[in-house]
Amino acid sequence: GESVGLHLPTLSVQEGDNSIINCAYSNSASDYFIWYKQESGKGPQFIIDIRSNMDKRQGQRVTVLLNKTVKHLSLQIAATQPGDSAVYFCAEPPLGGYNKLIFGAGTRLAVHP
Amino acid sequence: DGGITQSPKYLFRKEGQNVTLSCEQNLNHDAMYWYRQDPGQGLRLIYYSQIVNDFQKGDIAEGYSVSREKKESFPLTVTSAQKNPTAFYLCASSIASGGRADTQYFGPGTRLTVL
Numbered sequence: 001g002e003s004v005g006l007h008l009p010t011l012s013v014q015e016g017d018n019s020i021i022n023c024a025y026s027n028s029a030s031d032y033f034i035w036y037k038q039e040s041g042k043g044p045q046f047i048i049d050i051r052s053n054m055d056k057r058q059g060q061r062v063t064v065l066l067n068k069t070v071k072h073l074s075l076q077i078a079a080t081q082p083g084d085s086a087v088y089f090c091a092e093p094p095l096g097g098y099n100k101l102i103f104g105a106g107t108r109l110a111v112h113p
Numbered sequence: 114d115g116g117i118t119q120s121p122k123y124l125f126r127k128e129g130q131n132v133t134l135s136c137e138q139n140l141n142h143d144a145m146y147w148y149r150q151d152p153g154q155g156l157r158l159i160y161y162s163q164i165v166n167d168f169q170k171g172d173i174a175e176g177y178s179v180s181r182e183k184k185e186s187f188p189l190t191v192t193s194a195q196k197n198p199t200a201f202y203l204c205a206s207s208i209a210s211g212g213r214a215d216t217q218y219f220g221p222g223t224r225l226t227v228l
Contacts, residue, residue: 008153041222042221043221044219103148104155
C-alpha cells in the first residue's frame with residue numbers, strides 16, 4: 001500500500017480496547033471541525049463532524065469531544081477493531097477561509113490482535 | 114452511485130512533461146478542491162473552485178494549473194515547472210453553502226511518480 005505519513009505519531013492499541021486520538025487546533029474562531037480516516041493508498045473518508053455550539057457528538061462507535069477553552073478536539077473509538085487501523089486527521093476552516101479546510105498532520109492508529 | 118472518481122490511480126511521468134489528472138463528481142457539489150499529500154505531512158491545498166469558471170490558488174499552487182469548465186469536472190495539470198511532483202494527489206468536493214465550511218468528500222487519489 002501507499003506510505004502515508006511515515007513519521008506520524010502512532011497510537012497502538014489492542015483489539016477491543018477504546019482508542020482516543022487527540023488534535024489541538026489553532027483558530028479560536030473556528031466553528032466547525034471534522035475527523036477523517038485514511039487507509040493506506042486511499043482517499044480520506046469522513047467519520048464525524050462537530051459544530052462549535054456542541055461539546056460532544058456521538059456516532060456509531062465514535063465520539064468527538066470539543067474543548068473550546070483549551071482548543072482541543074478528540075476522537076474516541078469504542079471497541080477498536082483491526083479495520084480501524086488507519087491515519088486519522090482532524091480538519092478545521094482557516095481564519096477567514098470559508099469553504100476551505102486545514103488538515104492536521106494526522107495520527108496513525110495501529111490495532112493489534 | 115454518487116461519488117468522486119479520479120483517474121488514473123497510478124501515473125508515471127518523465128521529467129519535463131506536463132500531465133493532467135482527472136477528477137469527476139456526480140454529487141452536484143459546487144466546490145471542488147485539489148490537495149497534495151506527501152509522507153509525514155498532512156494534506157496541502159493546491160487549487161480550489163467554488164463555482165464553475167472560477168478558481169483560486171491554494172497554498173502550493175506553483176507549477177500547477179486547473180480549469181473548471183463544467184460543474185462535474187476539475188482537472189489538474191502538473192506542469193514541468195513543478196520541481197517535486199512525485200506525490201499522492203487527492204481531489205475533493207463540497208456543497209459550498211454560502212460562506213460556511215462544509216464537509217469535503219474525497220476521491221480515491223492518484224499516485225504520480227516522476228521518473
